[in-house]
Amino acid sequence: MNKRKLQSFYIFIGFLTLVLVNYPIVYHILDMKTGQIPAILVYLLIVGMVVSIIGFILEKKNR
């Protein structure tokens, strides 16, 4: 993967996360339930894991 592409990917993840964790989405999810654990915690955990996993994949691809 060339440097420009890699850089674009990192910017894309940053902005995607910014969108995913923002107020309208978070506020909407607050009303949802996932069994006994609050849905918002599960959602934010998933978003965090997605950021980490994409970062991990990019690191391996860029080796």
Add this chain to the structure above:
Amino acid sequence: MVGSSIFLTLILYLVLLFGIAYRIDLSKKWRKRIAGNPTVYALTLAVYCSAWTFFGSVGAASTYSIEFLTIYIGPLIVAPLMWIIYRKFIRISKAQGITSMSDFISSRYNKSIALNRLVTVLLGVGIIPYIALQITGIERGLETVISWGDKSQANFSFFGFIDMAFVVTVGLGLFLIAFTTRKLQDKSQNHGMMGAIAFESIVKLVVFIVFGIYVCYYIFDDQSQVYALIPDGELKLNTSNNFSQWFGMIILSGLAFLFLPRQFEVGVFAASNETQLKKAIWMFPIYLILINLFVVPIAVAGNHFFSETDVDKDTYMLALPLLNGHKWMAIFVLLGGFSAASGMIIVATHAISKMVANSILLPSFIDRPFFINRFKGKDHKIPVLFRRISILIVLLLAYFYYKLVAVEYSLISIGLVSFIAVSQFAPAILGGIFWKHGNVKGAFAGIVSGFVIWFLFLVIPTLFGGTVNKNYIMLVTESIENNHGAIITTVFFWSMFVNASLYVFVSLISKQSNLERNQAELFVNIYNYSESVESSVVWKGKAFFPDVQSLLSRFLGEQRANYELRTFTEKNNIQLDEKEELDSRVVRHVEKLLSNMIGSSSARILVASVTKEDQISMEDVVDILEESQKLMVLNKELNQTSQELKRLSDALKLTNQKLKKNDLLKDEFLYTVTHELRTPLTSIKALSELLTDDERMPEEIRKEFLQTILKETNRMTRLISQVLDLENFESGKHQLRISHADINELIVYCTNTMDETFKKKNISLHIALDDTLPVMELDYDRITQVVINLLTNASNHCNTTKGEIWVGTRKSNNTVIVEITDNGEGVERGMEQVIFEKFFQADNKGTKKSKGSGLGLAISKKIIQLHEGKIWVEKDETFGAKFIFTLPFEQNKFIVA
């Protein structure tokens, strides 16, 4: 008694930290491990999680519900952007010899010493409360554990006036003095401290997770039981908050993560190389996830047990185990909180004290006669002394702030005030590395205005109380409806708005100096210049080698100074002549070396004291940058050419190896062929001579001799035609003549041809053919040759007393599988591939000499490969060798007859 045992535990922990740092500093192997290790780097970034995270997150979550997460969502978002921003910071810092945040900003903006000092002072003002916050965290933790159930122990102290917080502060100060100021160090020499910080990050994470499990599965039976305690079963956002506040907090924490001096210290100046960032980008978010995993359940549990009591929410982590009578767990948690706080105190104090020493104290006193005379010949001790003094100043200021102010406020409120302070540097720093037109006046205007707003609306109220705070905020927000409560985000928004606007506006209306333009080009386009920064930085003036050498020797020692100068001049082909003026690149390099140790301001002052710097013109800047650009283009081309040459040379080497191998194979082949031809020729020659010489030879023997000659001639003919066949196949001269044929019919034809031989050798033949096979595309004669060859081999190697051969066909997808099995000894293990090589029997060591030429299987393999099939041999479990070949039903590249 409890106080003493806790105090002892903390002292032991500090000793452990000393031990780790000392071990790393002492061992070259460990220093090397720590220096380039991306995991250690990612762990040091976790210094972001301070006492605020450890105790404050639970306090915030129990008050503001999930809003506490915004402090971690910000860094989560900017973590991927570190590759763009931090990578540039690292590259610039290494190229320019920058070792502190204030140096970074001032180097970009005209190397302004005034700006350097301003940044240092403002950072000190902004961060010292944050360091005080950590001391508050430790003190509150200690007080909670010591005074639980016995309020009389609340103000535990030594000799009635030395409190524990003071002892801890002094202990951490000693740690810093021991590991960062033992001698004059350059930026890469704090591995011991970094190792200890990474260790602390592990400790606080482990403690937090263990405690979370303890609350969810020990105090309660299950995590869901804790969540069931949430009113209405759902987490709610504060209804008076809105989008702007949520968004504002995320942006604020993201900026703080990037620009906090401690993050800058571990992320930029302690980084060995840029590649460490790649791992940190995904490891750091995982760390944040893990450390926040149990915050909500702990906060919920805390609220459940203590909502009606006067227990401070920031101390829920300690109060929960104490309430349940688990003092050991409380001490364990206290240790985690202590590691979180001490890590932050160490790195933040190191960063700030370095700036105070290098930007304020050293430039003011380094050339004073008192210090020069006092430290004659030991000049390197002056920076060390000032570093130690500045560490004590910073820690004592933090301690007094804690005593006088911080105890009144929650951990999160002090932290956020500091966050907004460091964010004020974001426009100048980001503008500095991405926008060439930003200048020193713009930077001054932006930073000062942002800090004025911050100071008026956030600092003064903490000094004079909440009423003043509220009135100030009302002034700012009265025009914005429904936003009266969002103090932090309002001040953040307005300070950043004014700061960024003034930075851009003033930069646009004022001119850059030539030096500034030079630095702007180098900062913004650092990737173009990082290889040749010394030759890209404009310096014009007169300097002589002995003066510069003597200056460098004062701080580096004569031996190292000479080594550095010699290495640099040799690398850059610079001639050193004591009488001639010194090349400007050497002066620049000396300034960079000094800057690494004593900061850019002091380095600049010292270099100016031994040189005579001239004003640089715009033409100088343009010339030198053009020259550097040309040099870089040339370097790039040279690099590309050398890479291309290397690639070609590798290809040539490979071809040469192949040719040599082919040559060797050819020699072997020729040797074997001639050897195979010589045997029958010798026999023919001997028999012919006998026939010629002995005319009276009986007719019967003569006939026998003639038959042998004929047989040997046939053998030679067969061998020669096989060699020719093989050569034709290998050179690609021979093309298959594909026709439509029934493979079963072909096999029957071959077995009929061999029938006589089988009878002679008393071999039983068993045929099992698949009737459903379609008509196939193949070269009839060549496949016949393969089958006959395999049948001949089978007849030669099957059991000599009761030989048996099995021939079968079957269908598999779009291919036919033909199997020819004998009941001989089979092919020796490990020889399965070798038998398909040319003249195998001539080379083989493990099998007896067979009757063929040794080319049959090699030819068969070629024929099958040309048909896009496969051939191999297996050792049958019950019988002997099983030769198998496959053929596709259809051929797609040859002419079908």
